Amino acid sequence: MTRTILTNARIVDPSQNMDETGAVIIEDGKIAAIGATAANALPSEGDIQDVQGQLVIPGLIDTCVHIGEPGGEHRETIASASKAAAAGGVTGLIMMPDTSPVIDDVALVDFVQRAARDEAIVSIYPAAALTKGLDGEQMTEFGLLLDAGAKVLTNGRKTVKNTLVMRRAMTYARDFGAVIACATQDAYLSGGGVMNEGLFASWLGLPGIPREAEIIPLERDLRLAALTGARYHALKLSVPQSADAIRAAKAAGHAVTAGMSINHLTLNETDIGEYRTFFRLSPPLRTEDDRVAMVAAVADGTIDIISSAHDPQDVDTKRLPFADAENGAIGLETLLAAALRLHHSGDVPLARLIDAMSCRPAKVFGLPGGTLAPGSRADIAIVDPDYPWVLSKDDIVSRSKNTAFEDARFSGKVLQTLVAGATVYRA
C-alpha cells in the first residue's frame, strides 16, 4: 500500500461543507481520511508533505474544453491539453466533440478514451456529438455512444437550428438519462456578428451579435426541456436575461443546469480594445453591467458551473483582421487563477467558486472526483490563493498561446496537482 499524507492544509471541500485546517490521508490513490480529525490520528508510516497552510481543494473539473485531436493536432493534442489542465489544477475535463472527424461514432469515442488512457495525465471524458457531423439534422446513436463511455451529448459550438430535431433529440436522450449540453446562439440572428452588439461595436465598425441571439434559442431549449423532461445544460451563457430564464426553469422544477466561461466573468467587451482577436469569443464578451450581473448569478448558484471554454487557436486563425479571425481562447491553465479574482473582490465566496469548478461539474455529469470525501479518488489541487504572478506567454503549457490573459496579473496559483494520489504537476 502506498500512503501520502498532506499535513497543515486548509481544506475547502464544498461537497462536505468543509473549510478547516487538517490533514489529508491518501491510500492507494483514494482519500482515506480527511480534516482535523485525520490530523489528530496520523498513521506512523507514509510520505508526509507539509503544505504549510495552503489550500487543498478537490481537483477542478472543466466541463467545456476544445482539443484539436483528432484533426487539429497543431493546435492541441489530448496529451498537451492534459498537461495544461494539470498546470491549472484541473484533474478532469470534458472534451467537446467538434474535432475532425466529429466524435459522433462509437469508434471515435473509443479513440478518445484510448488516447486519454495512454497519453493524458488527467482524466479526459469524451462528449459525443448530438447530431451526425454536428449538422443539426440527424441524431447520433445516443445509446451506443453513452454505453461506449460518452458522458454528455452536445452539438459543441453549434446550436441546433431545427426545433423539431431538438425536441426529438431531447425526447430520445431522456430515455437514457443523458445530459444534453448546448451552446445557444441563433445563427441567423447573429448574422455576421463578431462581438457584442452596441455602441462599442459601432465605434469599432464591427457587426454586432445581439443578446437576443443567445436568449431566444435558450428559451426555446428550456421550453423543450420542460416538454420532454430531458436533462439540459446550457454550456455558455453571457447575459443576465439568460440567467433569469435558467432561474425560472429551475424554480419550475425542470432538470436544467447552466454554465459559463471564466472569460465572461472576468472580462468585458472593452478588453477587445484595438481589435485584439484573442478576445474574440463565442458568445462575445458583453458589457461590464452584464459581467457584474452574471457574477451575481454565479454567487447565488443560478449559474451552476464555471468552465474555461478552452479553445486553442493557432496564428493561422487568430493573426487575422478581427472580423476574419476564429472565436476562442485557451483557459485551462488560468481557470482557477482568474476565478480567484472573484474571491478576492468579495463577489463570490471561495467555497462557491470551488463548487462551481469541481463539485457541481462532477454531480451534473456523473463524473468521479469533485469531492474529497473518504473513499473518493484523490484528485486534488494544492493552491496558494494569494500568490502574485503575471502570466507570461513563454510560460504557457498549452500548445496554442491564444490566451485572453496575456501579461495579466493574478493573485493565486496552483502549486501542485494530484490525480488519483499521484502528483501530475508541481509549480
Place this chain on the structure above:
Amino acid sequence: MAFPHRHLLGIKSLSEHDIYYLLDRADEAVQISRREDKKTSTLRGRTQINLFFEASTRTQASFELAGKRLGADVMNMSVANSSVKKGETLVDTAMTLNAMRPDILIVRHSSAGAVALLSQKVGCAVVNAGDGAHEHPTQALLDALTIRRNKGRIGGLTVTICGDVLHSRVARSNILLLNAMGARVRVAAPSTLLPSGIAQMGVEVFHNMEEALEDADVVMMLRLQRERMDGAFVPSVREYFRYFGLDQQKLSRAKPDALVMHPGPMNRGVEIASDIADGPQSVIESQVEMGVAVRMAVMETLMLSGANQS
C-alpha cells in the same frame, strides 16, 4: 340484433360482445378455409370493391380472398389507376363508386378519418382496412383470434406491444381491443416513437424493452419504416436493434411459451431477429391465415346480421 353496426370503421365502436361475436364467426371461417372446397355461397351475388388509396399487397390479397371464399364478386381498385391521381376528391370517388351499387367497400387511406368520411357518403357497408395512424380493426381482430386460439383466452394476459407506436394504426386498434377484452397492455419504445398522452391510453409505458417483456404472454412487434431510422426518430438501425429489436436475450424475459407476433411485413434484423421470426414461439404465419378468416367473418357479419340487413 346480433351485430348492430353498419360499418366496421374501428375497434373503438365495438363492444366486448361484438368482438366475441366476430371472433366466434372467424373460428368457423377458419374451418371453411381449411377445407378442400373453400367456396361458400354466403355472399353470392354481392359486389365487394377493394378501394386502396395506399399501396398494400397483403391486406388487399387477404380481403380479396375472403370475399371470394364467401362467393362475392370482388373488384380491386388501387390508387395507381384511380381517378384520385387526376384530381378527383375522395368524396367524389366515393359517390362515383356508390353509383355502381356495390354491397361492401373495403377502404385503405393514408389519412386518419378518411374512411369514416367516405362511409358517410355511400349507401353500402364500409370496412376500414387502415386509415393513417388511426385504426386497422381487422388486424386487431386477427391478432385477437390468433391469441385466443393459442392461449384459450385474452382476458388476464399480459401483452407487450413493441416499436413504432406513434405511427401505428395496428397499435391503436390493438390497445383498444385488448383493453376491451381485459388484457393487460404494455408498450415499449423509445419516447420518440410514442404518441403524446400514451400513458393515458390504457397501457403501461416502458422505455426498456427487457423490463417490458418481463413475464409477458404475448409479444407484438411493430414495423419500423426505413425512413424513420436514419436519425429523425431513432439514430440508426443498429442502435434500434440493440435496444428495441426482439432477439433471444430479450425474449427470454417473457414467459417461455410467450407468443411472438408481427403484423408484417417484417424488417428482419431491425425490429426482430430472423431466428425469432422463424422460431417456435412465432405465430406470424398463423396471423396471416387468421387474417383471411377474420375478414370473412367481418364481411359476412356486416352483410347478413348487421344493420345492412333490411
